[in-house]
Amino acid sequence: MPDVxxxxxxxxxxxxxxxGGPVADTPLLRGSALAIIRNPFAGRYEPEIKGFMEDLKPLGLRMAQRLVDLLGGPERIxxxxxxxxxxxAGELEHGALWHAPGGYxxxxxxxxxxAIVPSAKKVGGVGARLDVPITHINAAYVRSHFDSMEVGCxxxxRADEMAFALVMTTGPRIHSRSGGLEAWDIKGEDGLR
Structure with a gap:
């Protein structure tokens, strides 16, 4: 596979x-990491691309580590x-190459x-923005943690590039009060509840 x-x-x-409500004693931290890389498949259809996921794993780990450090450590996420x-010049399928390296x-x-790591992807021009969905790390049904963060550069x-994003938060939305499963009620059996 090509170099990253x-x-x-x-x-x-x-x-x-x-x-708009009361000021929290401890702020919610929401952080993102975005890596801009050359798209080795830009401008052509390449039938075999999944091997590039393996090449992206070191990038995913570096980005995740920097983001965890930025937010104060893994116990805070x-x-x-x-x-x-x-x-x-790329295609939507090129964005799917980030699923395993970014999530894992x-x-x-x-x-x-x-919980599975939620994701979003799209093809866009220079300056495009993406709303990255966020859910709780252990139970996707925890409504207080349904969130998103806009990323972009x-x-x-550029036409021959890909921008891969990771997003993490330190807690629920500020002033969350929409009910549903709460973080303290997580059973932790299936990644959903």
Whole structure:
């Protein structure tokens, strides 16, 4: 498979104290890591691409580690998600190559997570943005952790690039009060409840 050629990374950290209600003593942290790489399949149809997932694993682990560190350590992480933005000379399927390297990197560093890592992907031009879905790391049905974080970069993805994203949070939405399964009621059996 081709080499992973990294142009740049972009990291973002939000500290959310309130959404119009009372100010929280401890802010919710929401962070993202975005890696802009050359798309080795841009401009042509390549029938065999899944081997590139193996080549992306080290990138996924580096990004996940930096993001965990940015948010204060693995014990603080409660939510996660991943996403892909593919430049115009690529195809949506190229974004699917991030599923295993991105998701398993976070799950490996966070240890003993049960829930599947939600994802989003799309093809877009330079400056495109992507809303990356977020759910609880151990139970996808925990409504307080249903969230998303917008990611993007002003000069990416270029037509021959891919932008791969990881997103993590330290807790539920600020002022969550929509009911449903609560984090303290997780059974941890199936990644759903």
């Amino acid at each position: 050629i990294l142009r740049k990374t972009v990291f973002s950290l939000e500290e959310i104290y309130h959404e 409660e939510g996660y998600g991943k996403g892909s933005l593919i430049g115009e 990197a976070m799950r490996q560093l966070l240890a003993d997570t049960k 002003n000069d990416a993805p």
